[in-house]
Amino acid sequence: MSADELRATARACANIALIKYWGARDHDRNLPLNDSISLTLAGAETVTTVAYDPDLAVDEIYLDGERLLDHRAARVVRHLDRIRAAYYPWRARVASVNGFPASTGLASSASGFAALTAAAIAAFGEGLPPRGELAAWARLGSGSAARSVPGGFVLLRAAEDHDASTAASLFPETHWDLRDLCVIVSTEAKEIPSERGHRLAAAHPFMRARQRLLPGRLAAVQAAVAARDMDALGPLVEQEAMEVQALMLSSTPSCLYMTPGTVAFLRAVPRWRAEGLPVYLTLDAGPNPHLLCEAGVEADVLERIRELAPQTKVLRCRPGPGVTLVREHLL
Numbered sequence: 001m002s003a004d005e006l007r008a009t010a011r012a013c014a015n016i017a018l019i020k021y022w023g024a025r026d027h028d029r030n031l032p033l034n035d036s037i038s039l040t041l042a043g044a045e046t047v048t049t050v051a052y053d054p055d056l057a058v059d060e061i062y063l064d065g066e067r068l069l070d071h072r073a074a075r076v077v078r079h080l081d082r083i084r085a086a087y088y089p090w091r092a093r094v095a096s097v098n099g100f101p102a103s104t105g106l107a108s109s110a111s112g113f114a115a116l117t118a119a120a121i122a123a124f125g126e127g128l129p130p131r132g133e134l135a136a137w138a139r140l141g142s143g144s145a146a147r148s149v150p151g152g153f154v155l156l157r158a159a160e161d162h163d164a165s166t167a168a169s170l171f172p173e174t175h176w177d178l179r180d181l182c183v184i185v186s187t188e189a190k191e192i193p194s195e196r197g198h199r200l201a202a203a204h205p206f207m208r209a210r211q212r213l214l215p216g217r218l219a220a221v222q223a224a225v226a227a228r229d230m231d232a233l234g235p236l237v238e239q240e241a242m243e244v245q246a247l248m249l250s251s252t253p254s255c256l257y258m259t260p261g262t263v264a265f266l267r268a269v270p271r272w273r274a275e276g277l278p279v280y281l282t283l284d285a286g287p288n289p290h291l292l293c294e295a296g297v298e299a300d301v302l303e304r305i306r307e308l309a310p311q312t313k314v315l316r317c318r319p320g321p322g323v324t325l326v327r328e329h330l331l
């Protein structure tokens with residue numbers, strides 16, 4: 001096979017967790033302590049090309065056109081090493097482009113590692129493994145990346161075993177026309193990486209109580225999504241987000257991701273609801289609130305966001321597909 005053929009490009013969407021993965025049982029393999037459920041986000045995509053070159057001495061990693069030489073490159077190389085150990089030992093040039101601000105809790109690691117995993121395996125020219133296997137591979141790069149492999153509404157299983165801790169679609173992206181409006185109140189890189197947060201959470205005294213109540217909440221969220229019932233889903237999603245923020249805040253050291261801009265939305269969203277607008281809020285390990293609503297009220301929600309934060313960029317997302325291979329390469 002010529003070096004020219006050892007190349008593949010994949011596109012993956014970010015995802016927003018409705019039930020969060022926060023706390024790992026195995027930090028080397030990113031095995032989560034609890035199941036999580038997410039919505040795949042069309043509108044927040046990463047495209048990644050992997051081109052192997054058997055003559056290359058070191059991997060070259062480019063993000064948004066810039067060569068990475070820091071811990072982010074090291075993390076990509078670590079992931080490539082895992083994949084190479086199962087395939088061929090060739091070094092690679094990797095180019096990745098994000099359609100949204102990276103490292104702001106917008107789960108760029110999810111879309112990034114999902115796209116990287118698919119491209120890195122496909123570039124060997126031997127096809128992709130089944131989706132479940134691909135999702136487990138992606139999980140090794142970043143836990144939430146497993147959920148960006150299938151499309152639509154996705155469940156990531158917590159298990160003690162690598163193969164079993166994988167993700168699958170519960171419902172396709174066509175199931176329910178939800179909207180996720182991510183308000184970019186800050187584009188600064190987060191100070192506390194989620195890897196650190198997962199360790200702190202696993203040791204947190206509240207974690208036991210959370211583990212006990214999660215099975216009920218997971219079932220309720222699944223039922224609300226199945227019934228396309230926003231009145232049932234919204235409060236569950238908000239409660240989940242606030243519970244995880246409480247866990248983050250009360251870790252030692254404390255993980256504070258919110259900024260005054262975030263808090264303005266925490267106060268406004270319940271007020272808008274009281275005025276008759278069915279919109280709910282969730283947060284990840286970052287300051288940018290995700291406002292969830294049905295398509296029919298998206299324009300009203302956007303108007304409220306503009307009134308509250310006129311200069312702020314809003315990333316408009318809808319249910320998206322799983323990872324796909326594309327023909328246009330970045331390298």
Ligand code: PMV
Nearest residue numbers: 017020021143144194284285
């Ligand atoms: O994939 P990680 O290690 O970045 O963890 C994801 C953490 C949250 O985004 C806060 C929650 C989630 O389930 O996506």
